[in-house]
Amino acid sequence: MKLHVLGEVFNMHSTTWARAAAATALFSLTLAIWTLLPREIKAQSNQQAVGAPKFKVDPFWPQPLPNRWVTGGIGGVCVDAQDHVFILTHGDPNEAEQKVAVAAPGVIEFDPDGKVVNSWGDRNVLPTSELHGCFVDYQGNVWISGSRDGIVQKYSHDGSKMLLQIGTRGKFDTSDGTDKGTPTNSSHTSMNGPTSVTVDPANGDVYVTDGLRNRRVVVFDRSGNFLRQWGRQATQAETNARAGGVFQAVVHCIAMGNDGLVYVCDRWGDRVEVFDKMGNFQKNILLESKDAPPAGLGSDWIAFSPDKAQKFMYVVEYGHDAIRIIDHESGQTLSSFGRPGHQAGEFSDPHMMIVDSKGNIVVGESVHGRRIQMFRFVGN
16 A cells, blocks of 8 residues: 555656656747747737737626616617717517517616616607617717618707707618619718718717718718718729728728827728828728638727827727727737627627727627627726
8 A cells, every 4th residue: 555655656746747847848949939930020929918908898887777678789889978878779679578578768878887877769760770870979969870761860968859960861862762772972961871970079070981882981060061071882903902092882980080080990891991081091900810701791890099199999890709909000900809609708799889988898789799798998
């Protein structure tokens, strides 16, 4: 028995020494490979490890919805100056949910703790076919676009009053005046698939991506009068060349940076195109990756970090179920987070997002995910 025990001790020490030797060899090999790496690859690795912001999902945000509400797909996410988050809900419970739950109101407002503080939206007045994108302007007004209704609406902060509507419900920018005609991409009063909206705090001009069927950015003044537009359908040659100023297909999001430039998602092109306010193309930010997303499911939405320089840009990658973190100045990808799934921190059809003043990210999921998630900024 003693010999048996001693044998076990001897074998244990032998195993320990073997593991230590293997670990030493692995470290030496890793060090040798690192030494031989090109300098730029080392720098990129350090940047990913140290420079990029990091986030942690908050599984307790938002708090449970009242009154047995079910949101259905999320059609928009926006945030005001007090870090109150607004979401647009499609209000389409599935068949099983309809038996036990209630469709949520069209617009729900959460305080920073995730508590519902207001809800509003008459479904007969809001865009009825598909709520798609919202924005809170510098005066606290809430803008909502309806991609299949052809309208953009402006509401007071509490939703009690609609202040403006651009476009006429059901009247589209088409050759025959119906949704079956060929989009003309040119009307000064009608749109055909507005997907997102932003407002210039300098003068109140309204920028809309009229991009579900049209292929343009259209700009209106604060009263809804047409000012200018840019963009059109890219030719095959332009698509192959990744030419700027044209769009491969769905023009899905728009944001204005602190630099005064306009950032537009060309979703099928899997890129963000950058323009000045007059529509002059400045540059592409390409979302290069080893695995291309499914056709049409590339760059879906963008937001910036809250620092004055907006050092980081975040991009929703719809087809990859992930959020990409990009260095704003260089356009280089630093890291990403998320993966397909339905657990906390995973995504199924991430569609829109916002960044609050603390750097936290809120992501809205549409068709299959049908929820919002908060990712807390935890440092760089």
